[in-house]
Amino acid sequence: MNSKDQLGRFLRTRRAQLRPADVGLSTFGERRRVPGLRRDELAQLAGVSQSYYTRLEQGLSLNASVEVLDAIARALRLDETEHRHLHDLAGVVRKNGRNRPRRPAPERVSEATRQLIAAFGDTPVIVLGRRSDVLAWNRTGHALFAGHLDPDSPEQPARRPNTARLVFLDPHTRDLYEDWQRKARDAVGKLRLAVGEHPDDPELAELIGQLTMKSREFTSLWSEHRVRAWDIATHRMRHPLVGPMDVAQQAMPVPNEPGQRIVAVTAAAGSSSQAALTLLAQVTAPRTWTAADTDSVSVQ
Incomplete structure (x- = not known):
């Protein structure tokens, strides 16, 4: 994935979404050739020359200073997540003075993280990686999100479920969310952030290529260049075993594991909805054999 192209496209889509009236510019009824702001208008708002901004948008310059990027972010009215994404696309050096690694290391779940998963008990929990791969889940997390898949699949990197792939290509997951469109936008927005943070990840590029080829809906949303990060999201889910429920999906970063996050699902x-989650835990729990069960088997 070419960082220059990604930066230029991001800037163009954001500029097209701003109207002169949004930033206090008067058009005096003139007929405009482009949607949104013109390059010269955006450059003026950011306090940079039009030629410099044009080179940046065309991918001819990737050495913009933090100050210039901040000024452009303010002019485009980017939120905090979009602002950070702009810095990632422009290749800004991290605060610790080190550039991001060229190729991210393989992902794995530490023993400490597995202990944390176990501490959640019957609360549905999954661990997601930087590409939205499922790295681990507990029994109820598997039952809630993908009970139709092999529960051991996250342990095998080549077979790991990917939540973005499930959202767009898996009929079970599509039916799971009442507002599937919002879930789809969330999935695409998270992948956009990942591209900015890991532009040289070949598996991420392969995932995006596959989704682009197989899903028109993904392609349409991907072209909008929207980024999205969330700590908590509410969804109405329609589970085939326990029916509809309103849940909160809360994401927390995994300590000392960059890019990994734990997602826990709760209900009021x-x-x-809480009763439905409790029932899900019960119906998917391993059966405990009793003395009566043993006697019944021996009689038969």
Whole structure:
């Protein structure tokens, strides 16, 4: 994935989404040739020359200073996530003075993270990696998100489920979310952030290529260049075993594992949704054999 191309496209899509009235510019009824702001208008708002901004948007310059990028971000009215994404695309050096690694290391789940998963008990939990691969899940996390898949698949890198791939290509996952469009936008926005952070990840590029080839909906959303990061998201899920439920999916970064996050799913205390999650844990729990069960088997 070419960082120059990604930076230029991001800037163009954001500029096209701003109208002169949004930033206090008057057009005096003139007929405009382009949607949104012109390059010269954006450059003026950011306090840089039009020629410099044009080179940046055309991918001819990737050495913009932090100050210039911050000024452009303010002019484009980027939110915090979009602002960080702009810095990633422009190749800004991290605060610790080190550039990001060229090729990310293989992902694995540490023993400490597995202990944390176990501490959640029956609360549905999954661990996602930088590409939105499922690196681990507990029994109820597997049952909630992908009970139709092999529960051991996250342990095998070549077979790991990927939540973005599931959202766009798996009928079970599509049916799982009442507002599938919002879930799809979230998935694409997270992948956009990953591209900015890991532009040289070949497996990430392969994933995006596959989704582009197989899903028109993904291709359409990908072309918008929107980024999205979330710590908590609410969804109405329609589970085939326990029915509809309103849940909160809360994401937390995994300590000392860059790019990994734990997602835990909860519901309001005392609600029918919480009852549905409890039922899901019960119906998917391993059966415990009792003395009565043993006697029944021996009689037969």
